Amino acid sequence: MEAAPSAIQATRDPERRARRISLAVLLFACALVAVSCGQALYRLWLPTEGWGYFTPDDVATNTVIFNRNLLGEPTPLREGDRLIAINGVPYSEEGLAIPTPIDEQLAPGSIARYTVRRDGQVLDLAVPLKRWTIGAVLAYRFPNPAAVISFAAGWFLFGVSVFVLRRRPAEPAARALLLFTTAALAPTIALTPDGATTQYSAVWPLAILVSYLIWAIALAPSLLVLTLTFPKPKRVIGRAPWLLLLPYTAFWVLLAIFGPNFLVIGFGLSGVFFVLSLLAVIHAVFTQRDTMSRAQLMWGFGGFLVMLICYMPMYAVIFLNIAGVELEQSHWFVGFGNALTSLGFPLFQVMLAIGILRYRLFDIEIIIRRTLVYTLLTVGLGTTYLLSVVLLQRLFVQLTGEESTLAVVVSTLVIAALFGPLRRAVQRFIDRRFFRRKYDAQQVLAQFAARAQQDAELDTLAGDMLGVVQETLEPERVTLWLVPSKERL
Numbered sequence: 001m002e003a004a005p006s007a008i009q010a011t012r013d014p015e016r017r018a019r020r021i022s023l024a025v026l027l028f029a030c031a032l033v034a035v036s037c038g039q040a041l042y043r044l045w046l047p048t049e050g051w052g053y054f055t056p057d058d059v060a061t062n063t064v065i066f067n068r069n070l071l072g073e074p075t076p077l078r079e080g081d082r083l084i085a086i087n088g089v090p091y092s093e094e095g096l097a098i099p100t101p102i103d104e105q106l107a108p109g110s111i112a113r114y115t116v117r118r119d120g121q122v123l124d125l126a127v128p129l130k131r132w133t134i135g136a137v138l139a140y141r142f143p144n145p146a147a148v149i150s151f152a153a154g155w156f157l158f159g160v161s162v163f164v165l166r167r168r169p170a171e172p173a174a175r176a177l178l179l180f181t182t183a184a185l186a187p188t189i190a191l192t193p194d195g196a197t198t199q200y201s202a203v204w205p206l207a208i209l210v211s212y213l214i215w216a217i218a219l220a221p222s223l224l225v226l227t228l229t230f231p232k233p234k235r236v237i238g239r240a241p242w243l244l245l246l247p248y249t250a251f252w253v254l255l256a257i258f259g260p261n262f263l264v265i266g267f268g269l270s271g272v273f274f275v276l277s278l279l280a281v282i283h284a285v286f287t288q289r290d291t292m293s294r295a296q297l298m299w300g301f302g303g304f305l306v307m308l309i310c311y312m313p314m315y316a317v318i319f320l321n322i323a324g325v326e327l328e329q330s331h332w333f334v335g336f337g338n339a340l341t342s343l344g345f346p347l348f349q350v351m352l353a354i355g356i357l358r359y360r361l362f363d364i365e366i367i368i369r370r371t372l373v374y375t376l377l378t379v380g381l382g383t384t385y386l387l388s389v390v391l392l393q394r395l396f397v398q399l400t401g402e403e404s405t406l407a408v409v410v411s412t413l414v415i416a417a418l419f420g421p422l423r424r425a426v427q428r429f430i431d432r433r434f435f436r437r438k439y440d441a442q443q444v445l446a447q448f449a450a451r452a453q454q455d456a457e458l459d460t461l462a463g464d465m466l467g468v469v470q471e472t473l474e475p476e477r478v479t480l481w482l483v484p485s486k487e488r489l
Contacts, residue, residue, distance in 0.1 A: 015170060022169035026162065029182040032218075033158070036186040036210045039203055044137065047106045047129035047197045049114070051077055052140055063091060066116075070136040070193065076125040078118065085115040086197065106197045132193055140193045146338035153346035154185040164353045172233055172244060173356050176226035181349060183218035187211045208262075213251075216266035220273035221247035227280035231288060231296035231355065234280070247273060296355040303351030309375055310344030313337030376426050377419075385415050 050071030053064040066081045083091050087105055106112060106129060114127045142148050161178040168174040190211040198204060209217075224247045228234055237243055254265045281300075288297060314337045317327055327334050388411040 018170040022165055022175055025175045025178060026165060029158075029162075029178050032182055032186055032210075033189070035206075036189040039206050039210060040190050042203055043193075043198060043207070044132045045108075046131075046201055046203070047108045047110070047112075048132055048193065049075065049077060049112070049127050049197070050130055050132075050136060051075070052193065053083070056082075070139050071130060071133060072136075073130070076127060077114065077116070081116040081118050083114065083116055084122065086200065087113050088115075089200070091199075106200060112197070129197065137193060141191070144335060144338060146335070146342040149339055150342040151188055153342065154181075154188050157181045157346055157349050158185050160350060160353050164356055168356060171356055172229035172237070172241070173226055173231070176222050176229060176244075177349070177353060177356060179218055180222035180226055183214050183222055186214055213262060213266055216251045216269045218248070220270040220277075221250070224273045224277045224280070226352075227277040227284070230300065230352070231284065231293040234283070292358065296358065299351050299355030303348035303355075306351065307344040307348040310340045310347065312379075314341045373423070373426050376429075377423050380422060380426070381415050381418065384418065385411050388414055 048071075050069060050073060051066040052068040052070050053066045056063070056065055064083050066077050066083065067079055069075060069077070069079075085091055108129055108131045110129050111126050112129055114125045116123055116125060141151070158178075158181050161174075161181040165174045165178050187210065190207060198207070225244050228237055228244065233241075251265060251269055254269065255262075258265060284293075284297060288294060313333065317334055317337055321327070392406075392410055
């Protein structure tokens with residue numbers, strides 16, 4: 001009688017500990033988002049000249065080139081000016097290594113002396129400093145629909161990750177997913193307009209931490225922990241769960257050993273973690289054998305496949321540029337590609353979240369099957385359409401000496417005629433190569449239906465039916481109950 005309460009208590013203790021850990025992870029994630037929002041709002045009160053800029057690749061020294069007047073107010077700066085110094089202090093993008101002796105000299109409403117290089121000449125300009133406006137911030141953060149989608153997707157994924165953690169608080173993968181999405185969201189919040197003067201303020205080290213170093217501190221470590229615990233924790237993790245803390249401490253340990261080499265340590269450590277994450281996924285593919293784990297892995301694979309498909313328009317633009325066909329950034333296909341690309345990673349994370357939740361796991365085969373079919377079908381029809389238009393246009397040019405819209409019409413009719421047969425052919429190919437068992441079951445059922453229409457013998461039909469059920473479903477036991485005609489009445 002005394003053993004039962006002890007057993008119940010032993011079961012509850014791990015659950016309580018898991019819930020406390022999950023609550024701590026949730027509080028940390030919310031704190032990181034709050035810090036990122038707070039420092040972004042604070043940066044809006046910092047002085048600025050109101051320009052957007054970019055870092056050129058053609059120089060070894062750190063500098064920026066102004067390229068857009070975001071405030072739209074009169075200014076002595078021009079597009080293409082290269083910043084050299086502010087109030088005599090050389091400008092640098094070394095982050096934490098930047099000295100800040102002119103903090104008190106820079107304030108909204110004051111005049112700063114910008115030293116710039118313009119058309120080969122060095123100029124000293126008296127530049128009025130202002131504060132950012134909401135319109136300028138929106139123009140900076142959301143220059144195109146892809147930026148809006150990416151920003152909204154970050155917040156959506158944060159909410160999804162919180163939901164997954166609340167539903168699966170005992171799952172280490174759910175905690176890692178929340179930390180990963182939080183680390184991905186924080187930089188998008190923090191990247192409000194910097195302004196060159198921002199780097200001379202006390203908030204700049206925090207901006208560096210939240211916007212850039214977070215890759216090595218939280219993003220890459222969370223990805224590694226996620227791959228080590230999804231769909232099930234590795235055996236070594238099950239024996240020593242404290243090992244999951246090591247990826248989060250690696251950056252600080254290396255920083256203490258090698259000194260403040262932030263960029264080298266950050267990028268190097270992130271690269272190592274990404275390679276280890278890939279190896280962990282490969283290990284899971286070859287070691288996870290149970291049905292549920294395989295289905296969870298399939299959701300992860302399906303998300304990766306969807307992400308690659310979303311990147312296809314971007315790859316098409318790159319290949320067109322390589323082939324000599326350059327599309328302007330304002331072209332509709334470039335905009336469509338950017339918008340679709342911004343959806344790729346969020347869709348991957350959503351499907352990964354479904355895998356962790358284990359909700360309707362076995363629907364994944366239908367999703368992957370149809371995704372493969374319509375992807376190959378789209379690529380095939382698109383390639384056929386482009387080739388047919390090009391070939392027919394050349395044919396019309398040779399015959400008539402000028403191009404004709406008839407080439408487009410004929411190509412469209414050819415594509416419409418090919419859609420049905422090509423879809424069925426691709427479906428059969430996918431089923432044979434990747435869903436052989438389902439394909440064989442469909443073939444058996446189709447053959448049984450054909451035989452049932454021709455065979456009138458009840459005993460033969462009953463035996464054939466039992467054989468079909470056994471072959472397609474593989475149950476432990478099959479029983480066929482035939483109701484006599486008198487009982488049916």
